[in-house]
Structure formats: C-alpha cells, structure tokens
Amino acid sequence: xxxxxxxxxxxxxxxxxxxxxxxxxxxxxxxxxxxxxxxxxxxxxxxxxxxxxxxxxxxxxxxxxxxxxxxxxxxxxxxxxxxxxxxxxxxxxxxxxxxxxxxxxxxxxxxxxxxxxxxxxxxxxxxxxxxxxxxxxxxxxxxxxxxxxxxxxxxxxxxxxxxxxxxxxxxxxxxxxxxxxxxxxxxxxxxxxxxxxxxxxxxxxxxxxxxxxxxxxxxxxxxxxxxxxxxxxxxxxxxxxxxxxxxxxxxxxxxxxxxxxxxxxxxxxxxxxxxxxxxxxxxxxxxxxxxxxxxxxxxxxxxxxxxxxxxxxxxxxxxxxxxxxxxxxxxxxxxxxxxxxxxxxxxxxxxxxxxxxxxxxxxxxxxx
Amino acid sequence: xxxxxxxxxxxxxxxxxxxxxxxxxxxxxxxxxxxxxxxxxxxxxxxxxxxxxxxxxxxxxxxxxxxxxxxxxxxxxxxxxxxxxxxxxxxxxxxxxxxxxxxxxxxxxxxxxxxxxxxxxxxxxxxxxxxxxxxxxxxxxxxxxxxxxxxxxxxxxxxxxxxxxxxxxxxxxxxxxxxxxxxxxxxxxxxxxxxxxxxxxxxxxxxxxxxxxxxxxxxxxxxxxxxxxxxxxxxxxxxxxxxxxxxxxxxxxxxxxxxxxxxx
Numbered sequence: 001x002x003x004x005x006x007x008x009x010x011x012x013x014x015x016x017x018x019x020x021x022x023x024x025x026x027x028x029x030x031x032x033x034x035x036x037x038x039x040x041x042x043x044x045x046x047x048x049x050x051x052x053x054x055x056x057x058x059x060x061x062x063x064x065x066x067x068x069x070x071x072x073x074x075x076x077x078x079x080x081x082x083x084x085x086x087x088x089x090x091x092x093x094x095x096x097x098x099x100x101x102x103x104x105x106x107x108x109x110x111x112x113x114x115x116x117x118x119x120x121x122x123x124x125x126x127x128x129x130x131x132x133x134x135x136x137x138x139x140x141x142x143x144x145x146x147x148x149x150x151x152x153x154x155x156x157x158x159x160x161x162x163x164x165x166x167x168x169x170x171x172x173x174x175x176x177x178x179x180x181x182x183x184x185x186x187x188x189x190x191x192x193x194x195x196x197x198x199x200x201x202x203x204x205x206x207x208x209x210x211x212x213x214x215x216x217x218x219x220x221x222x223x224x225x226x227x228x229x230x231x232x233x234x235x236x237x238x239x240x241x242x243x244x245x246x247x248x249x250x251x252x253x254x255x256x257x258x259x260x261x262x263x264x265x266x267x268x269x270x271x272x273x274x275x276x277x278x279x280x281x282x283x284x285x286x287x288x289x290x291x292x293x294x295x296x297x298x299x300x301x302x303x304x305x306x307x308x309x310x311x312x313x314x315x316x317x318x319x320x321x322x323x324x325x326x327x328x329x330x331x332x333x334x335x336x337x338x339x340x341x342x343x344x345x346x347x348x349x350x351x352x353x354x355x356x357x358x359x360x361x362x363x364x365x366x367x368x
Numbered sequence: 369x370x371x372x373x374x375x376x377x378x379x380x381x382x383x384x385x386x387x388x389x390x391x392x393x394x395x396x397x398x399x400x401x402x403x404x405x406x407x408x409x410x411x412x413x414x415x416x417x418x419x420x421x422x423x424x425x426x427x428x429x430x431x432x433x434x435x436x437x438x439x440x441x442x443x444x445x446x447x448x449x450x451x452x453x454x455x456x457x458x459x460x461x462x463x464x465x466x467x468x469x470x471x472x473x474x475x476x477x478x479x480x481x482x483x484x485x486x487x488x489x490x491x492x493x494x495x496x497x498x499x500x501x502x503x504x505x506x507x508x509x510x511x512x513x514x515x516x517x518x519x520x521x522x523x524x525x526x527x528x529x530x531x532x533x534x535x536x537x538x539x540x541x542x543x544x545x546x547x548x549x550x551x552x553x554x555x556x557x558x559x560x561x562x563x564x565x566x567x568x569x570x571x572x573x574x575x576x577x578x579x580x581x582x583x584x585x586x587x588x589x590x591x592x593x594x595x596x597x598x599x600x601x602x603x604x605x606x607x608x609x610x611x612x613x614x615x616x617x618x619x620x621x622x623x624x625x626x627x628x629x630x631x632x
Contacts, residue, residue: 062536090536098547158537
C-alpha cells in the first residue's frame, strides 16, 4: 500500500527490506520497515531527529544488524554481511576524511585497499576528481586545508572510487551554509544522473529531499509513514504528520453533517469536503489546505468553501507573500495562512476584513 | 610606570624559579669537574679525570646497560599494553568502563616505596628471584597507567567515524589499524614512549626493591652517596641527566613533526 509504482514499468528492486526492526536495550529505534529500493533511483528518507533514520541507514550500510527482518541486495540476504564486504558505501555526516592523507590519497584509498597499483590508482583518482569538479592540482593538497564544499567533493569521489552499487548519505550537507548547500544539492542530483548509481539519502530537511529525490520516504517514530514521489508526498500526504512535515498547512477539524456537507468543529462554517483518498468512511476528519491553494474572494467570486476573517500580519517570502488571517472568535479563534504571488497581493490600504475561499479538490481529507 | 615595575617583578620571579630549579643540577655538574676526591665548594682545581674514569669503569658500563635495557623493555611493553588500554579506555563503551578508568589511574598515586616493597613481598611469596627482569615488571605497574593516560588523550581527539569509514571502504580490521588508527595515534604513542623511557630511566624507589643483585643508575648513585663517594657520582648523574635531556629534545622535535604531519 505504501509503495507507489509508476504506470507501466516496475524495475526489480536492488535493495529490499522486509519487516526490518532494530531494538536497543528495550527501545525500538526502527520498527517493522518494508521497502523496495529500485535500481538507479534517488531515494531520500526524511524524518525528524530520533525517527530512526540513521539507525536504518547504519543497518543498510552494515554497521548495525537488524534485530528482526531481512535486508536483501539483488536477492541475497545481507543482514550480517560486514561493511567491508558489502558493495555499498556510506558518506558520513562528518565526511570522515582521513586527515593524515592528501586529497588524492583519500580518493584513491579504496583502490589501495583493493591492491590496485599506484599508477592506476592515481589515474582513477584524477578521473574522479574531474567528475566531482575538483581541480587537478588538488591531488597533493592537505585534505584538512580544503573548504567545506571541497571536502564534500572529496568524500563523494572517495565513495565513487569504491565503485559501490548503492551509495548512502547521512545528511552530509547539513553543516554547510544555505547557498553552498543549494548548489551541492543540484550537483549531487546531476552526479546521480551521470553515474546511474542507486542513492539513498537521509536528511531531516524535506526541502533537501524535494529538490533531489525520485522518491521520498517519510519516517516517524521508527516507522516509514509514507513512500512516494515528491509530488505524491506533497499533494497526497497520508496523515497530518506528513502534511505538516512537508510544509505549512491550514487544518480544519470537521464533523460529518446530515446533508452531505461537513460542519466545522474548530472553525464555524459548513464545508464541502473531498472524500478521503484511502476511501475510508469517517465521521470526523481533518481538512488540510496548503496556504498557496487558499485565495481571497472579491465580490462576485465563487468558491466551494469560504471563511470570513481579518488580515493581521503579512510576510514577504521574496516572490510570494504570506498573510496571516484570524478567523472565528473567542475560544474558537484560529489563524489561517494564505500565500499569494506578489502580483496578486492585496493592494495597500485594502480592507483588512477578507473572505477566504478554496475548492474541495484543492484540499485533502485525512483521518488522523 | 606601574606597568614596567610589574613586568620587572614578573621577570625577577621567573628568573628566581629557574635558578632554584636548575642551580642544583649545575652544582652537580660542577662537582663532577672537581679534581679533589672529596666534595666541597669552592672548587680549587678543575679536571675532567672523573668523567674519564666514569666512562672507563666496567662496573658503570654494566649499570648503564642494565638501565637502558630495563627502560627499553618497559617502553616497548608499556606502549603496547597502554595503546590497547587507551582504546578500551576512551573509545569503546562497555560495562565497568568507569571503574576501569579509575582503577588504572590509581597506581600513579601509590607511594612508590610502598609499591616497591609490596612488589618485593609479592615476588618472594610466589618464589620469583628478583633481578632486572622483575624491575621491568615493577616499573610497568607504575608507568603503564601514565602512558595509558597520555595515549588516551590522543584517542579522545579522533573521530571514530574514520575507522568506520575505512572499514566501509573495504579495509579488513588489520588494514584499519595500519591505515587509520595507528597513523592517527602516532603522536600520542610517541609521547607515551618518551614518558615510559624517561620515567623508567630515572626511577629509584621501585628499582631499589625489585632489581635484586642488579643495579640501575639511580640505585648506584644512591649507594655511592651512602658509602664510597667519588666525583664519579655527580659525573654519572650529570651524564644521565644530559642523556635524558637530549632524548627529550630529539624526541620532542620528532613528535612535533609527527603531530604536524598528522594534524596540519
């Protein structure tokens, strides 16, 4: 149910997890994960800290063994296979570059371990330096004298030198400044396409996941809550946790009414609600509307749902503007968010009393 | 004005401390150049004959050999044991680690004469004849903890992910040790070696109880002070001090180069 497959082709999974659990002294870090990783895909596991994503990755890389369940690579059970025997490679959060080796020696390290001769090693290292866009004269440079971005590239080249079938990434970009991070995200995505390798990336930043991934898995409390393409995660979250994790949302609690409409519980009003995606029959539900799907209604404008409110704050988000609108009153007061492109902003001095509107098809209905 | 006076006081104090520390060593050195057999200042006639006699003495040659042998063996064994101990001490989290950390440090604070006596009684009890070999063991009881601490400091400053990364990149356990762990621990191991050698070289209380019929330099110096003083005593003492100073200087320089290579 969690798996979503694009119509027409179902490539064989390269890595398969069945009922994988990991317990540390009574604490369930990871509980019951089923996942098929497709050959050549860029899969990102995203979740808040403590959700078990690092533990999951360490099991995949062979640094921890599952308490229960099976991990197979190309159909071969690899639960207890040590990292040095696995055709996989992990890029650490700290990068773990060897401080006593030069850039070139770091990159050539896996080849040295394999017993490749020095000349071939150097040639391959230089080739990989070109792939990750490191200048050739960096070969003898002290790796600790490289900048943050350069170190990322060295770590990446070193992982490629191992020639793994699957590459794991443990939030290696988290320590970098925003601009560099954005640039490296795009580079990583390019490298993924150029090399055709399978990438499994973990991060707590959904923004990072959205930019790079073919598919995203959202983890919470040791479980994979949803796996899907970035569009599916964004457009059809399975529950409020996923919907809120993916970005800001407006949530309205509703109760089934008598005539096919639903009554607001925490916001007064009657609403037209799309039936839940999973087909469940509910008497109580949450309607989740993203701020960019809300609009201001002028006289004569129509929408399936409407709420009256007062603008009390507005923020510039660069090309967009976000409005905070107070709806309801007293104990039932609630803040709703509306996001508009700058060209459709409310004129200055416009009436602060507004009507919000949205169509049922632009919102999702969730049971939990 | 006030500032210069404070500065002057600081200088005078520093100089005083240095003089108090180094003057006795200088006096010892001067005493060894006294032509007269008996000790006394001011020295009337200077001569190098006692240095020559010291260098020519067969007895002293044997004692120096024993001291070097003991110190070298202590260095080798201590560093091996302490490296393993330091990794267990600082790297791995296991049940009883904190107790181990305390127990291993404790011998440093035992009064050494008591420790020496205890070891002598122990050797007697199990019927081991004391000799320079038992002294090696006795020195290690005190020196291994010191060296463990010195190496543990290096282990603390080292990201365990480096070893995991090497393992992940295809290294066997031995290759991880050779390619990553040892090269990164080298500066600490080197300092530990210097500590071990110099502490053993200058140790008196433990040697006194545990060398049996053999004798080390500090023991010989003491024995000759008690009975049979000649200026060979300050001569050998000065030589032993100079040897330690040279070793420390060369070792320190080499260690600095290692550190620079490892950390730069």
